[in-house]
Amino acid sequence: MSAWPVVDLRLRDRLRACGVMPTRQRMAIAAVLLPRPCHMTAEQVLQQAHDDFPELCRATVYSTLQLFVRHGLLRELPVDGAATVYDSNLDPHHHLYNVDTGEVSDLPTEALRVLGQQALGRALGESLEVAAMDVIVRVRQRRPARATA
């Protein structure tokens, strides 16, 4: 019963502060994602969390990631591609998506300035509101010529 992994108390408090009960599974997942800004799919989270928590189940990872998003601990990124990417960087920022490798990286807010958000919000009327705005710059390996498919 004392074979508990060393846990980050600050992480535990952070989950509690967001209204998420810090179970062992959730702590293991939080320990993978939350300590530093990163972008990961559910599968990647599962693999890394497995090191500290071998019994951790895939379905638990999926539902926990959704829980974290609902409670403001993570962001879901609409990069296209099969798997959903979760972002632990909660500061406002944009994204670079490498279409060749699938790699996602952060772009500081200052790199791109988006004008007109406030006017847009007002233009939506009283029934709609802006939930989020995503700016994704898709980049690819520069290629001299293009092959036909």
Place this chain on the structure above:
Amino acid sequence: MSAWPVVDLRLRDRLRACGVMPTRQRMAIAAVLLPRPCHMTAEQVLQQAHDDFPELCRATVYSTLQLFVRHGLLRELPVDGAATVYDSNLDPHHHLYNVDTGEVSDLPTEALRVLGQQALGRALGESLEVAAMDVIVRVRQRRPARATA
């Protein structure tokens, strides 16, 4: 052999101009998507195209949509959600995504201005280039209070 649907010659020429051989299946799909700006999933395209081409197969729709994207006839939208959304509006513009209904709508370029693209392109170096930039404003029904899950 003469039971051919009436086809838009301009559409046929447009496919040819893009290097896409205008087969009957492709014409049926093009007729659904290309005449006017719209956002559709593969399944929606299949259903509509079925009216003019009942034998049209699902797999053909999927591969044709990809073909159209590769040849610049369609854009793929990274709205998150199960199904890929294709956009037949090729002019530069942004998108509004209603997270409650899944509905996608166009936002004129002027509605939001993104500054810094050129500098960003230069900052990528010589190995990478910008393939596309997507700005997606996620909107939702305005709700007075928020439920906890």
Place this chain on the structure above:
DNA sequence: GTTATTGCAAAGGCTTTGCATTACG
């Protein structure tokens, strides 16, 4: 003890693949 969380395995949705068949140049 009662409620919330987890594991497991099965099902679900969207998309791709392989191969035989058909249409096209």
Place this chain on the structure above:
DNA sequence: CGTAATGCAAAGCCTTTGCAATAAC
């Protein structure tokens, strides 16, 4: 005729679901 495109059905991947077992308060 040879190449490209299509249909069909099966498999693939990512994700969700239902329910019994477990853990938390």
